[in-house]
Amino acid sequence: MIKYKQFTDTMAASFYENPDLKRERQSCNFDKDEITNLIDGNVEKTKYRRELVEYILSDPSLKDPIPVEYLSHEEKYAAELKKACLLVQKMREPVPKEAKFETLRKRQENGKPLDIGVGPSSVILKEGNALGLHFVMFIPAIIGQGSTEQQNKWLPRALNLEIIGTYAQTELGHGTFLRGLETKATYDPDTKEFILETPSLSAYKWWPGGLGKTSNYAVVMAQLYTKGKCEGIHPFLVQLRDETTHEPLPGIFVGEIGPKLGLNSNDNGYLGFDRVRIPRDQLLMKHSQVLEDGTYVKPKSTKLGYATMVYVRVFIVQDMAQVLRKAVTIATRYSCVRHQSELKPGEPEPQILDYKAQQNKLFPALAASFAFHFAAEKVWNLYHLATENIGKGDLQMLPDLHGMSCAMKALSTSETAKFVETLRQSCGGHGYMVSSGFPRLYGIATASETYEGENTVLWLQVARYLIKTRMDGSGGQSVAYLIGSNLPDNKAVDLSLDGIINLFQRVAAGYVDLAMKELAEHGRQGMAPYDAWNHSAVQLIKAAQAHARYLVADCFVRSVKEDKLSGPVRSILNELCEFLLIYWLFAELKTEHLSQLQAKYMELLSIIRGYAVNVVDSFDIRDEALGSVLGCWDGNAYQRLFDEALKSPLNRNAVHRESFEKYLKPLMKSKL
Ligand SMILES: CCCCCCCCCCCCCCCCCCC/C=C/C(=O)SCCNC(=O)CCNC(=O)[C@H](O)C(C)(C)COP(=O)(O)OP(=O)(O)OC[C@H]1O[C@@H](n2cnc3c(N)ncnc32)[C@H](O)[C@@H]1OP(=O)(O)O
Numbered sequence: 001m002i003k004y005k006q007f008t009d010t011m012a013a014s015f016y017e018n019p020d021l022k023r024e025r026q027s028c029n030f031d032k033d034e035i036t037n038l039i040d041g042n043v044e045k046t047k048y049r050r051e052l053v054e055y056i057l058s059d060p061s062l063k064d065p066i067p068v069e070y071l072s073h074e075e076k077y078a079a080e081l082k083k084a085c086l087l088v089q090k091m092r093e094p095v096p097k098e099a100k101f102e103t104l105r106k107r108q109e110n111g112k113p114l115d116i117g118v119g120p121s122s123v124i125l126k127e128g129n130a131l132g133l134h135f136v137m138f139i140p141a142i143i144g145q146g147s148t149e150q151q152n153k154w155l156p157r158a159l160n161l162e163i164i165g166t167y168a169q170t171e172l173g174h175g176t177f178l179r180g181l182e183t184k185a186t187y188d189p190d191t192k193e194f195i196l197e198t199p200s201l202s203a204y205k206w207w208p209g210g211l212g213k214t215s216n217y218a219v220v221m222a223q224l225y226t227k228g229k230c231e232g233i234h235p236f237l238v239q240l241r242d243e244t245t246h247e248p249l250p251g252i253f254v255g256e257i258g259p260k261l262g263l264n265s266n267d268n269g270y271l272g273f274d275r276v277r278i279p280r281d282q283l284l285m286k287h288s289q290v291l292e293d294g295t296y297v298k299p300k301s302t303k304l305g306y307a308t309m310v311y312v313r314v315f316i317v318q319d320m321a322q323v324l325r326k327a328v329t330i331a332t333r334y335s336c337v338r339h340q341s342e343l344k345p346g347e348p349e350p351q352i353l354d355y356k357a358q359q360n361k362l363f364p365a366l367a368a369s370f371a372f373h374f375a376a377e378k379v380w381n382l383y384h385l386a387t388e389n390i391g392k393g394d395l396q397m398l399p400d401l402h403g404m405s406c407a408m409k410a411l412s413t414s415e416t417a418k419f420v421e422t423l424r425q426s427c428g429g430h431g432y433m434v435s436s437g438f439p440r441l442y443g444i445a446t447a448s449e450t451y452e453g454e455n456t457v458l459w460l461q462v463a464r465y466l467i468k469t470r471m472d473g474s475g476g477q478s479v480a481y482l483i484g485s486n487l488p489d490n491k492a493v494d495l496s497l498d499g500i501i502n503l504f505q506r507v508a509a510g511y512v513d514l515a516m517k518e519l520a521e522h523g524r525q526g527m528a529p530y531d532a533w534n535h536s537a538v539q540l541i542k543a544a545q546a547h548a549r550y551l552v553a554d555c556f557v558r559s560v561k562e563d564k565l566s567g568p569v570r571s572i573l574n575e576l577c578e579f580l581l582i583y584w585l586f587a588e589l590k591t592e593h594l595s596q597l598q599a600k601y602m603e604l605l606s607i608i609r610g611y612a613v614n615v616v617d618s619f620d621i622r623d624e625a626l627g628s629v630l631g632c633w634d635g636n637a638y639q640r641l642f643d644e645a646l647k648s649p650l651n652r653n654a655v656h657r658e659s660f661e662k663y664l665k666p667l668m669k670s671k672l
C-alpha cells in the first residue's frame with residue numbers, strides 16, 4: 001500500500017505538473033497573454049492586477065489558518081471581517097521597495113490610491129464580505145442620489161471608511177414591489193427633521209448586507225410624507241450606531257438574520273425604527289427635495305430614485321463573467337486530468353475531456369464567460385453615457401438602460417447558476433466537495449438570481465419594454481429591430497455570424513408578436529389589461545429571454561469583429577461565439593433548422609477541445625483565488641483532495657473518543 005504523504009511539504013510540489021495538462025500546454029498555438037489582457041482591459045491593467053494579487057497573497061496575515069468552512073457562524077464573520085479590514089489597511093500603507101511591486105509603488109507615488117476592485121479582493125474574500133455593500137451600494141447611492149453639498153459632506157468620510165454603510169431597502173414583507181414598502185419618513189417642519197418609523201413587523205428592513213453588525217450608517221429607502229401627503233419612496237442617510245462605541249442609537253433595532261445558502265461571512269441584517277429623528281438634509285436630494293417649510297420638489301422622473309439598483313445590476317453582469325471563468329477553469333482542468341471508463345474497447349481509460357457529452361457540459365460555459373464579459377463592457381459603457389446625459393437633464397436613455405440592464409442581469413445570473421451546476425456535475429463526486437470550490441460559486445450565482453431584482457420580475461420589466469416598443473415604436477437602440485420597417489426579414493437560415501444574429505432577432509420578434517397576440521386575445525375575451533398581462537406572463541418571459549440572448553449574442557459578434565485581435569485569438573473567439581450562438585438557438589428553433597446546426601455544433605466541439613485548457617489558463621486565475629483542489633494549475637487533484645480532507649477536525653484523532661464512549665459503544669453493547 002502506498003501511504004498518504006502530504007504533498008505540499010515536499011520540494012517536488014513546486015515542480016509538479018500533471019502530464020496531461022503539460023501536453024495540452026505544449027501544443028498551445030496562441031498568445032495566452034492576449035486573452036488575459038483582453039479580459040483585464042489592456043497590458044498595463046494586467047500588470048497592475050498581477051502585482052496587486054501577489055502583494056495581497058504574499059501577506060501571511062491575510063491567509064486563512066484553517067478552511068473557513070470549519071468555523072462557526074460567528075467565527076466566519078469575524079475571520080472574514082478581520083481580513084477585509086487588514087486588506088483595507090494594507091492598501092493605505094506604502095508598498096515595499098521590491099521590483100515585483102514596481103507598478104503599485106509608482107501608482108502610490110503619483111498620489112493614486114491602490115484600488116482593490118472586485119477581482120483582487122475576491123482572492124481572499126470568498127464568502128461574501130461585510131464591507132462589500134459599503135463599496136458596491138452605499139457609496140454609489142451617495143454619489144447617485146446625493147446633492148453636491150451632501151456628497152461633499154459624506155463622501156470623504158465614507159471613502160476613508162470613517163463611516164461604514166449599507167443599502168437598506170428590502171423589508172420582511174416587500175422586496176420586489178417597492179411602492180409597497182412600509183417604512184415611513186415623516187417631515188416635521190417645526191424641528192426640520194424627518195421621523196423614521198417602522199409601523200409593523202412586515203416593515204422591518206430585512207436582508208441588507210453588512211447591516212447586522214458592521215455598518216454604522218445606511219441609505220434607507222422609506223415612504224416620504226410631507227404636508228400630510230405620501231410622495232413615494234426616497235433615500236435617507238441614517239446613522240444607526242454610535243461612531244465611537246458602535247452601540248445602536250436610541251430607537252434603532254438592528255441585528256443579523258442568520259445562516260444562508262451561501263455568502264455566510266456577510267452579516268445580512270434586520271433593522272427597525274422607533275420614531276428616530278434625522279435632520280432634513282439627510283434626505284438625499286439630488287433628484288427631489290423637501291424644503292424647510294415642507295414643500296416637496298418633484299424629481300424629473302420618479303424612477304431616478306431606483307438608479308442605485310441599475311448601477312448594481314450592471315456590476316453583477318461583470319461579476320457573473322468572473323464566476324463563470326472560475327467555474328469553467330476548475331471543470332476544464334479537472335476534465336483534462338481525470339481518466340474514466342472506456343472509449344475504445346481494450347484501450348486505456350481516456351481523459352474525460354475527450355467525451356463529447358463532457359465537452360457539451362463544459363464548452364457552452366466557456367463560451368458564455370466571454371459573452372458575458374463583452375456584454376458587461378457594453379452595458380457598463382451605456383450606463384456611464386446615460387448617467388452623463390441624466391446629469392445634464394436629458395433622460396432619454398433611461399428606458400433603454402433599464403431594459404438592457406434588467407435583461408443582461410437576468411440572463412447572466414440565470415445562465416451562470418445553471419452552468420455552475422452543470423460544471424459541478426461534470427466533476428462527478430469530487431465536484432460535490434466544498435474543496436472543489438463549486439458550492440461557493442453556486443452560492444454567489446444563485447444569490448445573484450434573486451438580489452437586485454428577482455429574475456422573473458426583471459424579465460417582466462423587459463417584456464413591458466418590448467411590448468411597448470412594438471406597439472408605439474418608442475424604444476431605444478437595444479430594441480430598434482422591433483420597430484416597424486427595421487423588423488428582421490425572413491430570409492433563409494444563413495450560418496454566418498450575422499445570419500445567426502438575424503435569426504436571433506426573428507426568434508425574439510416572433511415571441512414578442514405571440515405575446516401580443518395572446519394579450520389581445522385575452523382582451524377580446526373581456527379581461528382587464530392587468531389580468532391579460534398576468535395570463536400572458538409565460539409567453540412574455542419567453543420573449544424577454546429571447547431578446548436578452550439576442551442582445552448578448554450581438555455584443556459577442558461585434559466584439560469579435562474588432563480589429564485589435566490577432567489572427568489566432570480572433571479565430572478562437574469566433575469559434576466560441578459561433579458555438580454559443582448555436583447552443584442558444586437549439587433552445588429556440590424548430591426541428592427543420594436543427595440538423596443544419598447540429599453538424600456545425602459537433603465540429604466546433606472538436607475544435608474547442610483542442611484549445612480549451614489553454615484558454616482557461618489564459619484567464620490567469622491564481623490557485624489561491626480559484627480556491628479549488630480540482631482546478632489547480634498543476635492538476636494534482638487527488639493529492640490536493642487528500643491534503644484538504646486531512647484538515648478536517650474529525651481527522652485529528654483516529655477515534656472520536658467522546659462520541660464513541662458516550663453513544664456508539666453503549667448502542668453497540670445494548671441488547672434488544
Ligand atoms: C475589503 C474591501 C473590499 C472591497 C470590495 C470592493 C468590491 C466588493 C466586491 C463584491 C463583489 C460583489 C458583486 C456584486 C454584489 C452585489 C451585491 C448586491 C446586494 C443586494 C442588494 C439588493 O438586493 S438591494 C434591493 C434590490 N431590490 C430590487 O431590485 C427591487 C426590484 N423591484 C424594482 O426594481 C421595482 O419595483 C420594479 C421595477 C419591479 C417595479 O417598480 P414600479 O412598480 O415602481 O414600476 P412599474 O412596474 O409600475 O413601472 C413603471 C415604469 O417605470 C419604469 N422603471 C421601473 N424601474 C425603472 C428603473 N430602475 N429605471 C428606469 N425606469 C424604470 C418601467 O419600465 C415603467 O416604464 P413605463 O414606460 O411606464 O412602461
Ligand SMILES: Cc1cc2nc3c(=O)[nH]c(=O)nc-3n(C[C@H](O)[C@H](O)[C@H](O)COP(=O)(O)OP(=O)(O)OC[C@H]3O[C@@H](n4cnc5c(N)ncnc54)[C@H](O)[C@@H]3O)c2cc1C
Pocket residue numbers: 133167168169170173174175176177206207208209263268447450451452453454455456457460
Ligand atoms: C443574498 C442576498 C442579499 C441581499 N442584499 C440586499 C441588500 O443589501 N439590500 C436590500 O435592500 N435587499 C437585499 N436583498 C433582498 C433582495 O433584493 C430581494 O430578496 C429581492 O429583490 C426579491 O424580493 P423578495 O425577497 O421580496 O421576493 P418576492 O418578490 O416576494 O418574490 C417571491 C416570488 O414571487 C414572484 N413575484 C413577485 N412579484 C411578481 C410579479 N410582479 N410578477 C410575477 N411574479 C412575481 C417572484 O418571481 C418570486 O418567484 C438581498 C437578498 C439576498 C438573497
